[in-house]
Amino acid sequence: MxxxxxxxxxxxxxxxxxxxxxxxxxxxxxxxxxxxxxxxxxxxxxxxxxxxxxxxxxxxxxxxxxxxxxxxxxxxxxxxxxxxxxxxxxxxxxxxxxxxxxxxxxGRVVNIHPALLPSFPGVHGQADAVNYGVKISGCTVHFVDEQMDHGPVIIQAAVPCLTGEDGDALGARILGLEHRIYPQALQWLAEGRLEMRGRFVHLKPASRNLALQPVADVDTDTQALVWPPLEEGF
CATH class of the missing domain: 3.40.50.170 (Formyl transferase, N-terminal domain)
Structure with a gap:
């Protein structure tokens, strides 16, 4: 169902x-x-x-x-x-x-945020990351709690921040990964594979055989690192 x-x-x-x-x-x-x-x-x-x-x-x-x-x-x-x-x-x-x-x-409300939480919460996550001068940024899917951009993390994807790019350029590259990790997190929820223990979210093994994407370089165009790894089709 x-x-x-x-x-x-x-x-x-x-x-x-x-x-x-x-x-x-x-x-x-x-x-x-x-x-x-x-x-x-x-x-x-x-x-x-x-x-x-x-x-x-x-x-x-x-x-x-x-x-x-x-x-x-x-x-x-x-x-x-x-x-x-x-x-x-x-x-x-x-x-x-x-x-x-x-x-x-x-425990059933989830959110996607365009930064690697807990860094750079709020509505300007991409620009804040660029302005701070970090070398790596990305996006986070997390459970929602009473604080803004604070709840337990389900999955994150990281990309390098390129010299000279602004928040819009970084945000566009992050967005492509948002579109992959958010459906993946929802599928794990649909399969009943996510378990929260305090602030820690544990991913249970799949009941069916799945070919995992590589841990690093999931998307070679952006040199992205995603954890937990994306599963086949995502």
Whole structure:
């Protein structure tokens, strides 16, 4: 049975598209029940509608508090068919969720961030990395907790920072890896292979034979390092 997912977006939704593409290719055992956005003009909504996925727009400015907004999000997600055993995937969702939301989907909310957490949390992760002068940056899929960009790490991908590039250039290279590691993390969730022990996320062995990609140089164009390794098809 496909794992039910609700996807939260605030912008373009390219990570949403990567999830849709993997589902339609038969590599991700999931079904997107609803795409929720806090912005009516988010292009992620258009991406969803292009694939006949239900959408909901909830404008956070119309609610008296973060908790009230989160209560309505919970209601919309439940109505879509995603219950406490489903997964909520944040894909460029620019809101910090409250305990009202997290208690409903405890251990089932995931996020993708364009930096190697715990370094450079926040909305300018790529530019912050460049401005700091680091030699390696990347992206992180993690479980969401009450703090911004803080929860236990599921998978990370690292790329070198190139001399002279700005945050936009680095971000574009990181984005290509986001589109690979996010569907992979969701597939591990769908297979029931992720186990949280405090801050540590353990990946259980696969029940079927899978050819692992190399640990290093998963993508030779970007000289990327991904851990845990991507599995076949990702």
């Amino acid at each position: 496909a794992m039910p997912i609700a996807v939260l977006v605030s912008g373009g939704g390219s990570n949403l598209q990567s999830i849709i593409d993997r589902i339609e290719a038969g590599m991700l055992d999931a079904e997107i029940k609803v795409v929720v956005s806090n912005r009516a003009d988010a292009f992620g909504l258009t991406r969803a509608r292009n694939h006949n996925i239900p959408t909901r727009v909830l404008l956070h400015t119309e609610f008296p508090s973060r908790e009230a907004f989160d209560e309505e999000m919970v209601r919309a997600i439940r109505e879509s068919g995603v219950n406490e055993t489903g997964v909520v995937a944040m894909a460029g969702f620019m809101r910090i969720v409250t305990p009202v939301f997290l208690e409903t989907f405890r």
